[in-house]
Amino acid sequence: MLPLVQVLFTALVLAYAGYWRRHHSRRRSESWDDIVAKLRPNDWGYEDVTERYLYSDQITATPEDVWGRISGARGLWAMYCNASVLVRLADYAAEHGDGQGVPEELLESIRTDAFHTRICVLMALAQHVVSRSSIAARVSAHRATLTYSTLLRRMTLVFQEHTAILFPRFLDAM
Amino acid sequence: MDLSRFDALLLALSLAGQLLLFLVTVRSRLFRPFPIFCLYILYASVSDIAFVTFLRHVSDRTYDLAYFTDNVAEFLFQIGILAEVARNVLNPVKRSLPRMARLILIGLLPAALILALVLSRNSQPSKLDQWSHYFIHLSFAVAILRLAIFAAIAGFSQVLGIGWKNHVLQIATGFLAYSIAVLLVELLHRFSDFAHPPLFHLHEQFRIIVWCMVLGYWSYALSRVEATRQEFSPKMAQFLISMSEVARGNRTASARWYRK
Numbered sequence: 199m200l201p202l203v204q205v206l207f208t209a210l211v212l213a214y215a216g217y218w219r220r221h222h223s224r225r226r227s228e229s230w231d232d233i234v235a236k237l238r239p240n241d242w243g244y245e246d247v248t249e250r251y252l253y254s255d256q257i258t259a260t261p262e263d264v265w266g267r268i269s270g271a272r273g274l275w276a277m278y279c280n281a282s283v284l285v286r287l288a289d290y291a292a293e294h295g296d297g298q299g300v301p302e303e304l305l306e307s308i309r310t311d312a313f314h315t316r317i318c319v320l321m322a323l324a325q326h327v328v329s330r331s332s333i334a335a336r337v338s339a340h341r342a343t344l345t346y347s348t349l350l351r352r353m354t355l356v357f358q359e360h361t362a363i364l365f366p367r368f369l370d371a372m
Numbered sequence: 373m374d375l376s377r378f379d380a381l382l383l384a385l386s387l388a389g390q391l392l393l394f395l396v397t398v399r400s401r402l403f404r405p406f407p408i409f410c411l412y413i414l415y416a417s418v419s420d421i422a423f424v425t426f427l428r429h430v431s432d433r434t435y436d437l438a439y440f441t442d443n444v445a446e447f448l449f450q451i452g453i454l455a456e457v458a459r460n461v462l463n464p465v466k467r468s469l470p471r472m473a474r475l476i477l478i479g480l481l482p483a484a485l486i487l488a489l490v491l492s493r494n495s496q497p498s499k500l501d502q503w504s505h506y507f508i509h510l511s512f513a514v515a516i517l518r519l520a521i522f523a524a525i526a527g528f529s530q531v532l533g534i535g536w537k538n539h540v541l542q543i544a545t546g547f548l549a550y551s552i553a554v555l556l557v558e559l560l561h562r563f564s565d566f567a568h569p570p571l572f573h574l575h576e577q578f579r580i581i582v583w584c585m586v587l588g589y590w591s592y593a594l595s596r597v598e599a600t601r602q603e604f605s606p607k608m609a610q611f612l613i614s615m616s617e618v619a620r621g622n623r624t625a626s627a628r629w630y631r632k
Binding site: 200201203204205207208211212214215218219221222225281282285286289306309310312313316317320 | 549
């Protein structure tokens with residue numbers, strides 16, 4: 199039995215190594231359009247829960263109603279995927295910015311927001327799987343939406359204030 | 373210990389590759405971000421020279437002791453390189469990492485160790501002495517541990533969407549390729565039950581060939597300057613600036629209208 203597990207482990211590692219290397223080689227050579235193509239569309243109700251799309255970090259949803267208003271797991275998953283894509287867009291903006299470039303603190307805040315969004319989404323999904331009526335899942339979903347909205351506002355700030363050259367493309371993408 | 377002509381060639385290639393790579397790391401000033409990696413390459417070169425020159429003429433017992441000690445030192449260096457890769461991956465975002473994410477990563481390391489210890493338990497040939505048993509167990513456990521730790525780092529960074537810098541990615545890629553080759557060789561040793569010395573020798577030659585290829589890849593990749601993304605053409609930049617000015621104008625107008 200153990201030799202079979204050893205072979206399976208080796209095969210799994212080989213497959214993952216191939217996937218990991220391919221993923222990173224593609225990521226290094228991504229253009230703006232490649233990154234934007236990975237953004238999930240806002241068809242899960244985000245525009246209804248934000249006070250002012252892209253310009254405000256406040257949301258109108260409460261922990262009680264947020265689950266339904268963001269289409270539940272679908273909205274959470276879209277936030278999870280978009281968080282990483284937005285960080286890549288911010289990094290791209292920092293590399294191609296006009297003038298003095300994007301302040302490192304702002305980029306760091308964006309990364310923090312993206313990590314928090316992802317962590318909150320994972321927690322909300324895990325809590326939802328354990329118990330469908332869980333209050334904890336709704337609280338985590340609310341926190342994820344709030345962090346995501348802060349992330350979007352910071353992204354707008356990056357493009358509006360520091361990389362105006364890319365601002366129209368950002369608005370177009372969002 | 374006598375070497376065949378092919379073994380001598382492989383050893384010479386490996387030593388030349390290590391020395392070349394060491395020169396590349398010095399030239400590219402990689403000592404600062406990757407001190408353990410650079411020390412490991414230096415150590416591997418010195419130990420190879422020692423084994424080829426004076427350790428060939430010592431008694432079998434002394435040679436075995438030196439070989440065992442050298443391998444343990446190499447294992448420690450290799451685990452150190454993985455720690456260095458993890459540090460370089462997390463360094464740009466360490467202040468942004470939530471506490472829970474750090475705890476998860478720390479929790480993955482003992483899990484990798486347990487996985488390595490469980491998977492490396494296997495029946496071993498009885499004709500070997502106790503020290504050989506320990507050595508075989510240790511080699512296999514470390515081969516699994518390297519890959520398990522690597523998978524933990526790669527998976528963790530992927531879940532949180534952390535990007536890898538070019539040089540970190542290149543060092544990790546070479547290390548991953550070599551670790552996979554070592555694990556394959558360890559598995560082949562086990563399935564052949566260590567009973568056929570020529571087969572055992574062939575497997576080891578395969579491992580050294582992969583090591584030489586990895587050294588070649590590292591020397592080439594690390595000697596190059598980190599590539600940046602392609603910039604816009606001046607014409608495209610001008611077009612985007614004009615678009616941006618129009619967008620700003622529209623935004624100011626709509627803000628004025630909103631205030632009214």
